[in-house]
Structure formats: structure tokens, C-alpha cells
Amino acid sequence: xxxxxxxxxxxxxxxxxxxxxxxxxxxxxxxxxxxxxxxxxxxxxxxxxxxxxxxxxxxxxxxxxxxxxxxxxxxxxxxxxxxxxxxxxxxxxxxxxxxxxxxxxxxxxxxxxxxxxxxxxxxx
Amino acid sequence: xxxxxxxxxxxxxxxxxxxxxxxxxxxxxxxxxxxxxxxxxxxxxxxxxxxxxxxxxxxxxxxxxxxxxxxxxxxxxxxxxxxxxxxxxxxxxxxxxxxxxxxxxxxxxx
Numbered sequence: 001x002x003x004x005x006x007x008x009x010x011x012x013x014x015x016x017x018x019x020x021x022x023x024x025x026x027x028x029x030x031x032x033x034x035x036x037x038x039x040x041x042x043x044x045x046x047x048x049x050x051x052x053x054x055x056x057x058x059x060x061x062x063x064x065x066x067x068x069x070x071x072x073x074x075x076x077x078x079x080x081x082x083x084x085x086x087x088x089x090x091x092x093x094x095x096x097x098x099x100x101x102x103x104x105x106x107x108x109x110x111x112x113x114x115x116x117x118x119x120x121x122x123x124x
Numbered sequence: 125x126x127x128x129x130x131x132x133x134x135x136x137x138x139x140x141x142x143x144x145x146x147x148x149x150x151x152x153x154x155x156x157x158x159x160x161x162x163x164x165x166x167x168x169x170x171x172x173x174x175x176x177x178x179x180x181x182x183x184x185x186x187x188x189x190x191x192x193x194x195x196x197x198x199x200x201x202x203x204x205x206x207x208x209x210x211x212x213x214x215x216x217x218x219x220x221x222x223x224x225x226x227x228x229x230x231x232x233x234x
Binding site (some may be wrong): 097109110 | 127156158160162169170171172174175176181213215217220221222223224225226227228
């Protein structure tokens with residue numbers, strides 16, 4: 001069974017940094033891109049970015065709203081993906097989910113596995 | 125890019141069918157057959173119910189069906205049940221790096 005578990009959320013002041021982790025199990029982590037999707041309290045979903053599998057280059061891509069502030073990386077030996085959040089703003093307050101797509105290569109078809117999410121609150 | 129447009133709420137009685145629309149543009153829904161739908165019960169993570177416009181993942185109910193016409197995608201839920209009550213989100217590929225989501229539709233089962 002596919003299992004994704006996020007960790008690392010919490011309360012952080014504006015301008016500070018935080019690193020989220022996504023620990024995966026139950027599938028061949030090396031083969032899949034991992035995406036991060038966030039959901040502000042009471043609001044809708046936003047995909048903030050993804051990282052390709054090493055088979056397809058291991059590169060990352062980001063939504064314009066977070067580009068240059070967020071960085072996604074992965075450690076295939078540990079089956080963990082990371083989301084580094086820098087220069088955080090109050091509008092970054094959200095539950096952050098890591099997800100896996102139904103297909104290989106780019107995650108564009110549909111996210112068939114989700115973690116339980118980790119809450120990031122940005123406030124002074 | 126703007127989010128896809130969904131109605132804020134829909135409702136139906138048990139046993140009925142309802143349809144939720146999701147409107148985009150030729151740069152997203154109209155340009156690709158990569159539309160997906162998610163069900164999110166209160167306080168839980170979203171769950172994939174359709175992908176590639178009309179394909180059901182393993183375990184998804186066959187009461188969920190999807191379609192697309194030009195720039196609008198639709199989710200139909202037939203034989204409405206009480207536990208269908210949830211928020212529903214559409215999503216579409218819109219060119220790397222973007223996967224767009226709709227604003228969400230709250231389904232109430234009367």
C-alpha cells in the first residue's frame with residue numbers, strides 16, 4: 001500500500017524558513033515524481049511544485065507564486081522528498097500535502113496518493 | 125494563470141444524479157485531456173476519483189463519471205448517497221510547471 005507521511009510543519013515568523021519532509025513507502029519511490037500541494041485554511045488547493053524522478057532528470061518545477069522562495073529536493077536512498085520554504089509570508093499559511101501521480105514522468109494526470117498533510121502557520 | 129471555475133455549491137437528494145462543472149480555457153482544459161477530480165470530506169486529505177478526464181482509479185466508485193467539452197469538464201455523480209457529501213475539486217494540466225485546481229464545490233446531500 002502506498003503511504004506518504006509529511007512532517008516538519010509548525011508556527012514560524014514571517015521571513016523565516018522551514019523544511020518539510022515527505023516520507024514514502026509501499027512503492028518504488030525512485031520511479032515517481034513527487035508534488036507538493038497546499039491548502040490554506042478553509043480555501044482551495046494549489047500545486048506549489050514537483051520534482052521529477054532521477055530517471056527523468058530529477059529536476060524541479062514551481063508555481064509562479066512560490067518560485068525562488070521554495071525548493072523541492074529528494075533523497076531516493078531514504079525515500080524522502082523535501083520542501084524548503086524560505087522567506088515565509090502570512091499567505092503561505094496552509095496545510096501542505098505531498099502527493100504522487102498516477103503516471104510516471106511529469107505529474108500531470110492526477111494525484112492518486114496523498115499524505116495526511118502538515119500545517120504551516122506563518123505569524124508573528 | 126487563474127484557477128478553474130466551479131460552482132460554489134450543489135445539492136441533491138439521495139438516489140438522484142448531480143453534475144459539477146469546471147470551466148477553464150484553451151490553455152488548460154481545452155488544450156489537454158488531463159483533467160482530474162478529487163473528493164475531500166471535511167478534515168481529510170483529497171482523494172482522486174477521476175483522472176485523464178474519465179478514468180477511475182482502482183477503488184473509485186463507478187457512480188462517478190467524467191466528460192469534457194471544449195473548455196469545460198464535468199463530474200457526474202449518480203445514485204447520490206449520504207457519504208458523497210464533501211468538497212469536490214477539479215484539476216487540469218496547464219503546461220509545465222502548472223497544474224491548476226478549481227475553487228471547489230461543496231456537495232450537500234439533502
